[in-house]
Amino acid sequence: MKVISKDKLLISICLLRDSLGWYTVNSAYGDTIIMPCRLDVPQNLMFGKWKYEKPDGSPVFIAFRSSTKKSVQYDDVPEYKDRLSLSENYTLSISNARISDEKRFVCMLVTEDNVFEAPTIVKVFKQPSKPEIVSKALFLETEQLKKLGDCISEDSYPDGNITWYRNGKVLHPLEGAVVIIFKKEMDPVTQLYTMTSTLEYKTTKADIQMPFTCSVTYYGPSGQKTIHSEQAVFDIYYPTEQVTIQVLPPKNAIKEGDNITLKCLGNGNPPPEEFLFYLPGQPEGIRSSNTYTLTDVRRNATGDYKCSLIDKKSMIASTAITVHYLDLSLNPSGEVTRQIGDALPVSCTISASRNATVVWMKDNIRLRSSPSFSSLHYQDAGNYVCETALQEVEGLKKRESLTLIVEGKPQIKMTKKTDPSGLSKTIICHVEGFPKPAIQWTITGSGSVINQTEESPYINGRYYSKIIISPEENVTLTCTAENQLERTVNSLNVSAISIPEHDEADEISDENREKVNDQAKLIVGIVVGLLLAALVAGVVYWLYMKKSKTASKHVNKDLGNMEENKKLEENNHKTEA
Structure with missing residues (x-):
């Protein structure tokens, strides 16, 4: 005899009374069926028996229990071998419930003079497998009725119903848009059902990323239940409705020499793989993939560029492209040599696609x-660069250079100055010229060369050579300056150290000349300030004196009146006397 767990008993059994007064036991497939006898045991009971009825009504006895011997016997029925258990209160249990167990079972209690019977109807239920969407379409195409997939649920008893959902809402058949085909099959061995529902669906763009599911609704021991499948999302194909064109790099940064890539896009799914590209001035399109590249573009590539679908040329997109350019012309340029005092016009001409900085x-x-x-000066010489750029276009800049060389024949000026101690004299030979002249000192008459000299830095075509001498007799010094252009000679008479003579002023250098100019400006400013202050003081003094004179007149007038009054009083006194 098999032992039946209490948990199995609680889960498996549910008794329902039908309209005929029979009892129905609902059991889940594979569980244990428990059927109470539902009869009161009589006093003179001999034995109890269980049977089931075949479809033709003939009985098949399956279990027997004696009331006196307390023994249990099970009939030799192959389909119930080792599956039956009959308790002392005549409750029959059948383990491992099968679909074939759906029968009318009868409990019989037998006495010497009567037989009592109580029928029980057994119902077996099998929960189907979780529904699954199979044979799914790789994609759905708008405006076309196409099979979306099959929803399959297996091993159900009794058979169940399948429902389709779009985004959680039930899909109902709709002519030309939603077609649902349902079929079921029963396994002849297990008597379990497999349900299949095929969905044909006409999709729209609104179905993009929309989840589709299905469910199976079935009956179990405790009533109706529903199991849902996993979601399925489908790739929705739809035709291109708009074409756009892109330019790489960005349109405002294209310059001569760049490579331009045109990229054409369609908003369909899948996007078009080929397009027609139209270049400025070319009515015929060029067939290409979704990109078309122009290399080393020039300014004449500026214009409108277009692209369209191959099979629908009216669906077209266009964009305007400006190829920025920058030209610079410097005149003169390179290395230029001019003579001091010459005029040299210089021009830097710019031609650009927009305003450029210079x-x-x-x-x-x-x-x-x-x-x-x-009028060129030596300090005008140098390396000049004219540079221009378009600020909005990265990397678009040009520059030209002019190396100006200012040449001049050597010019000499000699000066002399006696040291305050009276023991020496300083003779300076100031030289201008380019290329830098070489200076040589000689003593006229003897022809001796003086090598102990001191030279200043060569700046802006000028420098000097200085010697310090203490002549015991009158001498004539000669300064010779020579460069590639000319040789220049100048002489200066120098008296003996014992003979006083007038010193000549030193040549003022450019730097010193600027300092002198600044000092002169400062002095002029101070003088003008003093004159203004004196003028203001004079005006103040004049106003003061004017007020003083006016006051003085008033005082004199008052004093005169007092004297006249005095004389009148004296005359009056004389008359009275």
Whole structure:
């Protein structure tokens, strides 16, 4: 005899009374069926028996229990072998419930003079497998009725129903848009059902990323239940409705020499793989993938570019492209040699696709304005650079350079100065010229060369050579300056150290000249300030004196009146006397 767990008993049994007064026992497939006898045991009971009825009504006895011997016997029925258990109160248990157990069972209690019977109807239920969407479409295409997939649920008893859902809402058949085909099959061995529902669906763009599911509704021991499948999302194909064109790099940064890539996009799914590209001035399109590249573009590539679908040329997109350019012409340029005092016009001409900035540099120092030479000086020599750029276009800049060389024949000026101690004299030979002249000192008459000299730095075509001498007699010194252009000679008479003579002023250098100019400006400013202060003081003094004179007149007038009054009083006194 098999032992039946209490948990199995609680889960498996549910008794329901039908309209005929019979009792129904609902059991889950594979559980234990428990059927109470539902008869009161009589006093003179001999034995109890269980049977079931075949479809033709004939009985098949399956279990017997004697009331006196307390023994249990099970009939030789193959389908119930080792599955039956009959308790002392005549409750029959059948383990491992099968679909074939759905029968009318009868409990029989037999006495010497009567037989009592109580029928029980057994119902077996099998929960189907979780429904699954199979044979799914790789994609759905708008405006076309297409099989979406099959929803399958297996091993159900009794058979169940399948329902389709879109985004959680039930799909109902709709002519030309939603077609649902349902079928069921029973396994002849297990008597379990497999349900299949095929969904044909006409999709729209609104179905993008929409989940589709299905469910199976079935009956179990405790009533109706539903199991849902996993979600399925489908790729929705739809035609292109709009074409767009892109330019790489960004349109506002294209310059001559760049490569332009045109990219055409369609908003369909899948997107078009090929397009027609139209270049400026070319009515016929060029068939290409979704990109088309132009290399090393020039300014004549500026214009409108278009692309369209191959099979629908009216669906077209266009964009305007400007190829930025920048031209710079410096005249003169390169290395230019001019003579001191010459005029040299310089022009830096710019041609650009938009306004460009221009910067002049001399020897890496920025100039405030463009250079202009009406009369060249040595300090005008240097390396000039004209540089221009388009700020909005990265990397678009040009520069040209001018290396100006200012040449001049040597110019000499000699000066002399006696040391305050009276023991020596300083003779200076000031020289201008380019290339730098070489200076040589000689003593006229003897022809001796003086080598002990001191030279200043060569700046802006100028420098000097200085000697210090203490002549015991009058001498004539000669300064010779020579460069590739010319040789220049100048002489200076120098008296003996014992003979006083007039000193000549030193040549003022450019730097000193600027200092002198600054000092002169300062002195002029001070003088003007003093004159203004004196003028203000004079005006104040004049106003003061004017007020003083006016006051003085008033006082004199008052004093005169007092004297007249005095004389009148004296005359009056005389008359009275």
